[in-house]
Amino acid sequence: MSGTDMSVVTEVPDPVRMPPERPSWRTRLRGPAVFAAVAVLALVVAPLLLEPFRLGLLAKYLVYAIVALGIALAWGQGGMLVLGQGVFFGLGGYAMGMYLKLTEAQGGLPDFMVWSGVETLPALWTPFANPFFALAMVVVGPVALALVLGTLVFRQRVRGAYFAILTQALAAAFVILLIGQQGLTGGTNGLTNFFELFGQDLALDSTQRGLYLAVVVVLGLLYLGTRQLVNSRFGRLLVAVRDGEDRVRFLGYDPATVKTVTFAISAGMAGLAGAFFVPVVGIISPALLGVVPSLELVVAVAVGGRYALAGAVLGAVVMGYAKTIFSEQFAGGWLYLQGALFILVMTLAPKGLLGLLRRRKEVAR
Amino acid sequence: MSALLSVRGLSVVFDGFTAIDGVDLTVEQGELRFLIGPNGAGKTTLIDVITGLTRPAAGTVRFGEQDLVGRREHEIVRLGVGRTFQTSVVFGELTVAENLDLAASFRRPLWSLARRRRGISEAVAEALATTGLAELAERPARVLSHGQRQWLEIGMLLAQRPRLLLLDEPVAGMSLEERSRTGELLTEIARDHTVIVVEHDMDFLRRYASQVTVLHEGRVLTEGSVAEIRADPRVQEVYLGRARREAKDVVG
Numbered sequence: 028m029s030g031t032d033m034s035v036v037t038e039v040p041d042p043v044r045m046p047p048e049r050p051s052w053r054t055r056l057r058g059p060a061v062f063a064a065v066a067v068l069a070l071v072v073a074p075l076l077l078e079p080f081r082l083g084l085l086a087k088y089l090v091y092a093i094v095a096l097g098i099a100l101a102w103g104q105g106g107m108l109v110l111g112q113g114v115f116f117g118l119g120g121y122a123m124g125m126y127l128k129l130t131e132a133q134g135g136l137p138d139f140m141v142w143s144g145v146e147t148l149p150a151l152w153t154p155f156a157n158p159f160f161a162l163a164m165v166v167v168g169p170v171a172l173a174l175v176l177g178t179l180v181f182r183q184r185v186r187g188a189y190f191a192i193l194t195q196a197l198a199a200a201f202v203i204l205l206i207g208q209q210g211l212t213g214g215t216n217g218l219t220n221f222f223e224l225f226g227q228d229l230a231l232d233s234t235q236r237g238l239y240l241a242v243v244v245v246l247g248l249l250y251l252g253t254r255q256l257v258n259s260r261f262g263r264l265l266v267a268v269r270d271g272e273d274r275v276r277f278l279g280y281d282p283a284t285v286k287t288v289t290f291a292i293s294a295g296m297a298g299l300a301g302a303f304f305v306p307v308v309g310i311i312s313p314a315l316l317g318v319v320p321s322l323e324l325v326v327a328v329a330v331g332g333r334y335a336l337a338g339a340v341l342g343a344v345v346m347g348y349a350k351t352i353f354s355e356q357f358a359g360g361w362l363y364l365q366g367a368l369f370i371l372v373m374t375l376a377p378k379g380l381l382g383l384l385r386r387r388k389e390v391a392r
Numbered sequence: 393m394s395a396l397l398s399v400r401g402l403s404v405v406f407d408g409f410t411a412i413d414g415v416d417l418t419v420e421q422g423e424l425r426f427l428i429g430p431n432g433a434g435k436t437t438l439i440d441v442i443t444g445l446t447r448p449a450a451g452t453v454r455f456g457e458q459d460l461v462g463r464r465e466h467e468i469v470r471l472g473v474g475r476t477f478q479t480s481v482v483f484g485e486l487t488v489a490e491n492l493d494l495a496a497s498f499r500r501p502l503w504s505l506a507r508r509r510r511g512i513s514e515a516v517a518e519a520l521a522t523t524g525l526a527e528l529a530e531r532p533a534r535v536l537s538h539g540q541r542q543w544l545e546i547g548m549l550l551a552q553r554p555r556l557l558l559l560d561e562p563v564a565g566m567s568l569e570e571r572s573r574t575g576e577l578l579t580e581i582a583r584d585h586t587v588i589v590v591e592h593d594m595d596f597l598r599r600y601a602s603q604v605t606v607l608h609e610g611r612v613l614t615e616g617s618v619a620e621i622r623a624d625p626r627v628q629e630v631y632l633g634r635a636r637r638e639a640k641d642v643v644g
């Protein structure tokens with residue numbers, strides 16, 4: 028436009044005309060400083076201080092934190108309440124489990140198949156003997172499923188509670204499918220009795236410590252990557268889709284594409300987490316990925332603070348520890364406590380623990 | 393000059409209620425067209441059909457060489473038709489600049505959006521200058537006043553660089569001062585864009601309109617210059633028949 032006449036609407040009478048907030052170097056450095064401190068804690072201090080059993084537990088919580096990161100992206104940023112992340116977690120976990128079972132069977136049949144009278148290796152299993160295929164499937168499987176599902180569902184403008192219920196139903200159906208295929212999946216017991224990973228004895232403390240460190244590094248990288256995405260144009264678009272999907276169409280974007288891509292990314296993260304879970308915990312089974320575990324992770328994200336990625340990680344670790352402690356003390360009580368905590372957070376502190384921490388800091392300043 | 397927009401025999405039915413009944417409308421390249429009519433005349437519905445939000449029961453909408461009926465909303469935007477809404481919807485969590493930047497970026501491939509925005513693009517800077525929102529660029533849109541929101545919407549529309557702009561009651565709820573600023577902004581935009589403006593306000597119409605189409609009960613009542621429209625007794629009758637005295641004040 029050549030004739031941009033500045034006099035047209037320059038004098039704006041308004042109460043909000045203030046210079047833009049330019050963050051001081053102090054506030055700008057706070058994020059990286061906290062990240063570095065947490066990284067040192069996780070990579071150096073924790074392995075030194077925690078006995079192997081406790082370190083293993085922390086590794087498990089951090090695996091869940093990877094799923095939580097994906098939930099924070101899809102739900103907190105994108106407004107998609109994903110209640111069935113266990114499905115993707117399971118796909119990743121089973122891909123890894125199948126690979127481990129096949130390397131241990133050394134060309135023979137995995138133990139549970141022998142017990143259930145299977146005589147030849149099912150065709151579905153064969154390619155998983157290849158580590159590259161199996162590791163690729165850890166991410167490709169969940170991403171592909173999420174892409175197909177997202178394309179079908181979001182194009183039909185299914186959203187809100189309908190989408191949430193759909194993902195939950197998917198988790199329920201997945202569990203039924205797994206249990207029904209005893210010879211193929213190990214049924215209710217799932218896949219367990221793993222002894223080695225890439226030639227390393229899984230029972231050794233050093234292997235477990237290595238796994239723990241790998242989980243920390245992967246979580247850290249995913250955190251940074253997700254943060255980058257959230258701060259990008261795509262991240263802004265995602266927030267726009269969350270807050271006004273119908274308006275976004277008139278900006279020339281298809282919200283279905285934006286949501287599908289985001290859903291697929293969160294699914295990929297869940298799949299990767301599932302793959303780590305197998306060697307860290309030593310089992311993958313339907314009970315670990317059904318409706319309840321999927322829901323627990325969403326609760327953890329809500330408690331930690333779904334609008335911030337760090338909140339999701341915090342929530343996964345805090346709720347993981349809380350569950351362990353309370354289950355040790357009074358079994359069964361955890362479910363109620365968890366529910367109460369969830370309601371409390373959703374009503375009193377929608378930004379979760381992280382929101383509370385940040386508010387205190389702001390008040391203190 | 394060739395017709396940029398050509399609507400023929402358009403009908404829209406909502407659960408048996410005919411909101412639009414055989415409307416024809418032709419808008420030439422470069423035109424500034426006002427669309428008026430009493431409440432419920434079908435003005436918004438007409439815009440909804442052009443932009444893909446509502447499916448017509450019958451009729452065609454041609455935009456240049458393209459047929460718009462049956463296309464999805466974002467596809468129509470991609471062809472170069474942009475709109476604002478009667479009640480402005482901007483993204484409160486995003487800053488003014490981010491709102492404009494999103495509007496300006498839809499032609500980029502999706503993967504390239506994964507990069508962070510660096511600075512302010514030319515289209516955004518222009519929109520900020522034209523709408524006078526430059527000083528508020530880094531403020532979240534939720535702090536804007538009603539008038540500023542409407543300007544931001546218009547700015548987002550400009551940042552899209554559309555070939556046809558559809559504005560639904562851009563001055564509704566604005567103060568007198570804001571109205572005249574918007575009017576000037578509109579004149580400014582109309583210099584190098586094709587624009588259709590829905591507007592109730594007769595005073596606004598008198599000051600800024602040239603060509604006017606009057607809708608009434610889903611039909612085109614008449615078309616013409618502002619003077620012709622104001623002189624037309626049928627317009628006076630239907631448009632403000634319910635309040636004759638007011639009609640005299642406003643139209644006469």
Ligand SMILES: Nc1ncnc2c1ncn2[C@@H]1O[C@H](COP(=O)(O)OP(=O)(O)OP(=O)(O)O)[C@@H](O)[C@H]1O
Pocket residue numbers: 406407409411429430431432433434435436437438478592
């Ligand atoms: N989605 C819908 N379902 C049913 N009826 C509708 C719908 N949208 C509009 N209508 C009806 O269609 C008619 C035309 O509405 P429209 O919003 O186009 O009028 P308008 O000219 O924009 O009026 P206003 O000046 O009040 O904005 C009205 O009677 C309205 O009640």
Ligand SMILES: [Mg+2]
Pocket residue numbers: 435436437478560
């Ligand atoms: Mg209207």
